Amino acid sequence: MKHVTIKDVAKRLNVSISSISRAFNDKYDIKKETKELILKTAEEMGYHPNPIAQKLSQNKTFNIGVVVPEFINEYYSEIIIGIQEVFMAHKFQVLIMQSDENTDQELRNVKTLINSMVDGLIIAPTLKSNNMDFYLKQYQNGYPIVFMSRVEKNLPASKVLLDNEKWGFFATEHLIRQGYKKIYHLSGPKFLCVSTERTKGFKKAMAKHKISKDNFKIIEAGLFAKNGMEVIEDLIYNRDMPDAIFCFNDQVAMGVIKKLKSNGLRVPEDVAIMGHTETRMAELITPQLSSIFQPTYEMGKKTAELLLKLINEGSDQPETVLLNGVLNVRESSIRDKSVEF
Amino acid sequence: MKHVTIKDVAKRLNVSISSISRAFNDKYDIKKETKELILKTAEEMGYHPNPIAQKLSQNKTFNIGVVVPEFINEYYSEIIIGIQEVFMAHKFQVLIMQSDENTDQELRNVKTLINSMVDGLIIAPTLKSNNMDFYLKQYQNGYPIVFMSRVEKNLPASKVLLDNEKWGFFATEHLIRQGYKKIYHLSGPKFLCVSTERTKGFKKAMAKHKISKDNFKIIEAGLFAKNGMEVIEDLIYNRDMPDAIFCFNDQVAMGVIKKLKSNGLRVPEDVAIMGHTETRMAELITPQLSSIFQPTYEMGKKTAELLLKLINEGSDQPETVLLNGVLNVRESSIRDKSVEF
DNA sequence: TTCTTTTTCGGAAACGTTTCCGAAAATTTA
DNA sequence: TAAATTTTCGGAAACGTTTCCGAAAAAGAA
Structure with a gap:
């Protein structure tokens, strides 16, 4: 279970590790042939960039967190499928945590995820969540959060909900x-x-x-x-x-x-x-x-898109998406x- | 959203970063008073160790991955709750991914999680999973994997299932x-x-x-x-x-x-x-x-315990847990x- | 007091990347 | 051909930790 690192590849090809990195990150300042050679031998050697190191270096985790009150009912499960779809297309991992309708557990979940340095958070609060102040403070500090489903229409933050x-x-x-x-x-x-x-x-x-x-x-x-x-x-x-x-x-x-x-x-x-x-x-x-x-699936997708935008472009105005149901x-x-x- | 780092705390207290680290990791070679002082001011400054850096340094992620075929039905959702319970008590994050009953998606999920350097994997294969050979190879290479629910009784790996x-x-x-x-x-x-x-x-x-x-x-x-x-x-x-x-x-x-x-x-x-x-x-x-x-909840707990053991103690004999149902x-x-x- | 042992701590390397900076090589221009 | 520009690359710092090693300080033994 020994991982091949960037150094191994560099040594093998007698190039610098920066070149390897450039080859993998599609940077402009690398010759096409060397890039191809690097990618080829890296493939042969079974090299994959270590995501942890990338995260540390880029200060970005490419993880996002989703906190739901439960997923025993199909409702949140379906929403999560929509969320996952969008984020997987953008190479993000979706960390799911569930709060069991418990406000303390919910706060712990959110803190764990923030501590894990997720790049953004989707929160569907529990029944009697008294953590909204904390979440809003984080949001106002610039932490990307999008709320979902169980929040007030006038909450000053981006959110997706049914009318x-x-x-x-x-x-x-x-x-x-x-x-x-x-x-x-x-x-x-x-x-x-x-x-x-x-x-x-x-x-x-x-x-x-x-x-x-x-x-x-x-x-x-x-x-x-x-x-x-x-x-x-x-x-x-x-x-x-x-x-x-x-x-x-x-x-x-x-x-x-x-x-x-x-x-x-x-x-x-x-x-x-x-x-x-x-x-x-x-x-x-x-x-x-x-x-x-x-429209659970669309709710999930819409929420994910909002968060993605927030992560990539930063916040300007909170956006509220009111979805329609079907009778x-x-x-x-x-x-x-x-x-x- | 500037994170307080170990260096900030060290500078503030005029001690070395190693001491901070020692204080946080309950190491023996630190004086009780300094430790308390460090923990106190770290708390004040809002310092939390950066998990990414810890992971890089320790070559351990404290994440485990769970791959299920779906969680629309309550079955896997309940199992996951059991899994989560055990791992949260041991400070592990549980990364959940679902395969939508699609064997390619499943393989992608597993590879993504392995690439993300999870410390172990719980897999409930999809309907027509043809990836078992790959999984078994990983397992035999020492990668901690426990199988769940949808596998043969004679699979040469640790597993939990109903009889x-x-x-x-x-x-x-x-x-x-x-x-x-x-x-x-x-x-x-x-x-x-x-x-x-x-x-x-x-x-x-x-x-x-x-x-x-x-x-x-x-x-x-x-x-x-x-x-x-x-x-x-x-x-x-x-x-x-x-x-x-x-x-x-x-x-x-x-x-x-x-x-x-x-x-x-x-x-x-x-x-x-x-x-x-x-x-x-x-x-x-x-x-x-x-x-x-x-007994979904117990299945989850049992599976998690098996994986935890595998992660901490390495594999000896594959263990098979056959659970009983209730009529x-x-x-x-x-x-x-x-x-x- | 002096020497030995134990306790406590700092320095520095290491983890595996990305990225900045500057230099060498290649290409273009004069 | 020489100078200027562009392309390509290597070195090294940085990300935030843990941990090894050795040294200073404190405590104990002679």
Whole structure:
């Protein structure tokens, strides 16, 4: 496992190490023939420049870091695939770290990556991240950071996110247009901005269509299937069942559907269900789940491009990319066709 | 974004850089007071040792690489969490790369990581990986590599995997014991060893319980829900429906269930379904899906420990860890309770 | 006190590159 | 042919550490 170094090649060819370096870095001041000779014998000798040494010398690591709250769900996994695609094309390595929805772990991750001298950072904060001040300070000091997904629209930094309010609105309006009269919204935690945004969209739709306060309700549920199940249990217990529910995400929606079915309620005939942040399971369950598809792959690519620009050109103005979703209507929110409206 | 270096601290305190280094590396030959003084002022000045320089100097990167075929499914994500846990405790960074089930991409990933001088590698090969010879050569040259999940039981290298034959056997035997008489197996691709192992287990159960050739069948399906759906379409078309199906994995099983239901067949009354490599969705769908749970987290931890040992102590004998699964019986494979057997 | 041993520290080489500077060689111009 | 310019290359410093070696300082033994 002995590595061939630049010196070995230099000695073999009786040239200076600078020439070897020049040959490998496509510098202008080297004769074409010597360059080719060098590259050829280097190849033969199995020489590869040592990235660590390059990094030390250039003070650049060609690594970037990605910190996500989790990648158990396909959401961040898909985003990362997009990120990786862009950076691999530019010879960057993508270091991924996950925070397990833990703000301390997140801070440790970020510090580890900064310490590892990554050239830039993509951060999707955890649920209750209280590290934003620290991140912003780094950003303002010129450290290239792009935020993703779970940040406020007015954060003074470059970021890529779905317009959650808008698509919360569309999801809700779809239910209204289907003729459902009593619509509840199971929101995520209220300290999670993507949740409050979606809730804002929900309220906006209620206002636009002049639905009275008696006919809608916002219930703080959570992120997971079990949160959805718990809420349904309560609603059943309280005999307070709407005819449509817009859930914070597909996981919650699936919990809701499960619980409704096990209590003999039919979806969508008794209660219509709308999810959000579509998962691949949406098509597989019965009934198929209506949801808002997020363009995860494009989110990843866009985020990566923003960071790449920040790394190469430095920051000028923070740039915010608001992406659009797709409303996928499936069985779970289609009103019985016999009902005209 | 100017980094404070060891020299700055040395100048400030009027000591040599070697002393600073000694203070940070807990060397014995430094006075306790100076050490404390150094650590204190270093802290004040915001000095952190530059990992790149450390790596260059020590010829060790404290990075390890993990190459997985994908992490869209929760399986590898969970394993990675286990891996990360162990390595973070030992101050290693975990570089994750994914191959998108593409053997060329996989080779590129591995080479990139080796070039990046990671101290060790965990590899879960892609479907049709034809790079095993290359990996084994590296391993035999002393490069620390541990294989995971998708490798042959007799591969001459350290590895961690589920005993797929055994749990394929148990899954099948469960169906037999429930009284199902005609049992089909939807296998994965035949060049995927975890699939052939599970199939072996299926056959073994058939042999043990003396089920005649007319009453079981092995159909090569694939890895995804749509593969399961396609097979069911064929079976319906050919009027060739068993009363139980053991699917290669949960994804296939969910496709199967969906297709059965949309054709008016009930699960498990008409056809019982057994999955494998349990997903969290198993509990959420109707009917709840019986499956073989794989101890992903422990797999990750165990793999990481093996690699850590290999890195620190060098290789002696290749070690193979065969993990056990858990048979989780749920609604999809429980025979009507009125039937005694 | 003087000599030996131990503790503590500084100097310098080494890790493998890139890059600046200046010089030699090759080419062009006068 | 000589001078000026351009091309090509080597030497050496720099990146920020660790570590070896030997010396100074402190402590212990005689």
